[in-house]
Amino acid sequence: MSDFPTQARAVIIGGGVIGCSLAYHLAKLGWRDVVLLERKQLTCGTTWHAAGLIGQLRATSNMTKLAKYSAELYGTLEAETEVATGFKQNGSLSVAITDERLEELKRGASMAKTFGLDVEVLTPSEVSEAYPQLALDGVTGGVFLPKDGQADPANIAHALAKGARQKGVKIFEQTKVTAIRREGGRVTGVETDKGAITADYVVNCAGMWGREVGQMAGVKVPLHACEHFYIVTENIPDLPRDLPVLRIPDECAYYKEDAGKILLGAFEPVAKPWGMDGIAEDFCFDQLPEDFDHFAPILEAAVARLPILETAGIHTFFNGPESFTPDDRYLLGEAPELKNFYVAAGFNSVGIQSAGGAGKALAEWMDGGEPPFDLWDVDIRRMQPFQNNRTYLYQRATESLGLLYADHFPYRQFATARGVRQSPLHERLAERGACFGEVAGWERANWFLPREARDAGETADYRYTWKRQNWFGYAAEEHKAVREGVGLFDMSSFAKIRVEGRDAEAVLQRVCANDIAVPVGKIVYTQWLNGRGGIEADLTVTRLSETEFLVITGAAVGVRDFTWLKRHIPDDAHCIATDVTAGEAVLCVMGPKSRDLLQPLTSTDLSGAAFPFATTQQIEIGSALARAHRITYVGELGWELYVSADMARHVFDRIAEAGDTHGLRLCGMHVLDSCRMEKAFRHFGHDITDEDHVLEAGLGFAVKPDKAASRFGDFLGREAVLRKKQLGLSKRLLQFKLQDAEPLLYHNEPIWRDGSIAGYLTSGNYGHHLGAAIGLGYVACDVSEKADDVLGSTYEIEVAGERFPAMASLKPLYDPKAERMRG
Secondary structure, eight states: OTTOOSEEEEEEEOOSHHHHHHHHHHHHTTOOSEEEEOSSSTTTTTGGGOOOEEOOOOSSHHHHHHHHHHHHHHHHHHHHHOOOOOOBOOOEEEEESSHHHHHHHHHHHHHHHHTTOOOEEEOHHHHHHHOTTSOOTTOOEEEEETTOEEOOHHHHHHHHHHHHHHTTOEEESSOOEEEEEEETTEEEEEEETTEEEEEEEEEEOOGGGHHHHHHHTTOOOOOEEEEEEEEEEOOOTTOOTTOOEEEEGGGTEEEEEETTEEEEEEOOSSOOEEOTTOOOTTOSSOOOOOOHHHHHHHHHHHHHHSGGGGGOOEEEEEEEEEEEOTTSOOEEEEOTTSBTEEEEEOOTTOHHHHHHHHHHHHHHHHHHSSOSSOOTTTBGGGSOGGGGOHHHHHHHHHHHHHHTTSOOOTTOOOOSSOOSEEOTTHHHHHTTTEEEEEETTEEEEEEEOOHHHHHTTOOSOOOOOSSOOTTHHHHHHHHHHHHHSOEEEEOTTSEEEEEESTTHHHHHHHHBSSOOOOOTTBEEEEEEEOTTSBEEEEEEEEEOSSSEEEEEEOGGGHHHHHHHHHHTSOTTOOOEEEEOGGGEEEEEEESTTHHHHHGGGOSSOOSTTTSOTTBEEEEEETTEEEEEEOOOSSSSSEEEEEEEGGGHHHHHHHHHHHHTTTTOEEOOHHHHHHHHHHTTOOOBTTTBOTTSBTTTTTOGGGOOTTSOOBTTBSOTTHHHHHHHHHHOOSEEEEEEEESSSSOOOOSOOEEEETTEEEEEEEEEEEETTTTEEEEEEEEEOOTTOOHHHHHTSOEEEEETTEEEEEEEESSOSSOTTOTTTTO
16 A cells, blocks of 8 residues: 555554544644554444443543543534434433442432532432333332433444544554564554554554454453343334433343334343454454343343333344453553553443543543543553453453442452462461452452351351441451451552662652651651652652662552552663562551560560661561561551561461460451541542642652752652642542441542532541541642631531531541550
8 A cells, every 4th residue: 555654653553432532532632643553444343333322420530521521522523523423412310129229329329419410319200200111110219310321333433533534643444453563661663464654652442352452562451352232122113212321230231212212231240251262353343143041031121121122023132242351440541561552442331431531531641641630440550460361351251241230339349250369378367257358369358257156157258238238347346456456467468569779769769759768677658749749659668778678559559650660760770670569478467455466476676665666677476587567557556567478377377376365356458448547548549649639638748849859850749749839729638527427438429518519538438446437538628728717617428318417637537646656
């Protein structure tokens, strides 16, 4: 081809709706020399057969913002491109069949208000008015969003593609990428069956081929295709053309009126993974074989729920592939393994409603070199390397499709593909009644079933509800042990990064907002900031020697933080970073009696004078060695014991044996979280993100703008910190305690200030010591307001539509002077 380019600024691989959206938005930002390559024809993978539901309410504020933008964009595309998108805002109606589902919908409705969405909570009779064809048997209520709607998926993609072409994007169909070029840790271009293209950026928008395209670049893109079923009826006489999109998640079904017909689709609890042996080379607008037996239970319930289906013939029985990720959230952003190689894939059957916003966000990310706002929910850096394993993906895919419509209970755990990463103490905890949850593949004890309950025949399993779950009372006892006695947490899942070399201090001084030039043995709590003063990481740095440091961060953010650090080590620096997470177990002994328990087990003096807070020493314990860190995330006297993995069980056994005489209680992650909530300790990804300014997060004490610059310059974000100090705070992170002890808080509950919504909770849990639910959340304020002005207001927290009075504080409600942990 004479017009086939040999170079481009950006090459987009994949001509589905997300590839077309990204091309359109890059062009809108003024990018030239953008090339989109499609192996067959535009939309021929999964876009063409999508249901085209346009919902706006997502699990977080920013995901909702992106979905809202998609709807707004699709409403204007036809006028811009003259390609009909079929977009109509006929609203959406979600119907509950159980009280638990109604609680979920009501909480979602409260959340929607904080995100700026129009929403109505409906009684059963109002549900019937909104959708008269619906049988009300068992209906407990519903939620209506009037600005949701539906559209033609393929035409949306073609409209975006036309808009991109009009702005100079070159689109080539029937062009297969055969290899991805890279050099020096950076992508340099692609090879195709029509020739090679040198490129500054390459973006994987390959949909269900995304994993294989990622492998060409040495990048892990964990997704797996599943069979997705729907039927389309024959024409139904007198069927209204303005029916809202109907979702009945308790029956795994959704309904869409389409040109006088009903489209009925399913998200069944046990899905059918597809494509384990690869996808046929000639796959193009293909359907998968029918499996009516698999779909029959959904159809049977649907006929009872929508009686008009009983006499309606089936025009089309459709089965097509959709790609799903291990956690049902799509993959977006720059790959941690390869600079300038970006990913937008794995949209979990919400690709149409997500593509407009996701394309815009990724285009701005590429243009600005960093996410335009907090996108951690979908950031590809949340994925662990092992999650690209085909066996793992196959097992998880059977569950992830159905979870879209399953009850989204708090603390709900995945049931499939479990047990991949285990602490050296896993069996010890299991035999003592641990109920495990999973984070980043790690099996972690979330709570413990006491021996007397096990002896009575109970099992350490979740029984989910929006109210107090079956473990609530056991967690209260664990919490009491931490506050009044001594508790033991297994925190081996901490991500651990060794930073070494003669320039290690200088590198960390550049990356860290706090001062890292401290004596050997000192532990420093710090943030890593971006140019906006937003928080990229929240962690501790321990100085092990003049040239060695240990970074400790959360399991879920290990890949993210490791990537951030490596990419900020200058090329000429004598400094290396190594992930050593699996090498050490971590036993956290916490509580006012922790010193009494540990002192007889070691010859090291554990007194406050000999072993101050925020320091580390190597100690002997039993017949083993441990590096003891005097630090805490629960707000009590305590030590984190870092033990070589091969000695971990020995140390655990010595502590457990001694603990019998000190009332030691094994404690889980739920109590770790409730204790940190009482102490108002922040949690990355909830309370602090890359769009939250470190000063507005109340973490100015950990920022040292006057520290000396390292040889690599001032610390990242310093100018933004100084600027915010000068301009003032436009929001503040407050701690709240409900005055009513009964309601439970999780996150995203609206915060009412003097009768108006002023924000929402970023996290919530029950404070067993304080005797009520505790929340953290940002409250908007004027830069001229002083702290007393903010605290002088009247606050309420809305839970499932009901408002509850709350006490607000800028200081921790528990031990505000931190006397207990420094004793």
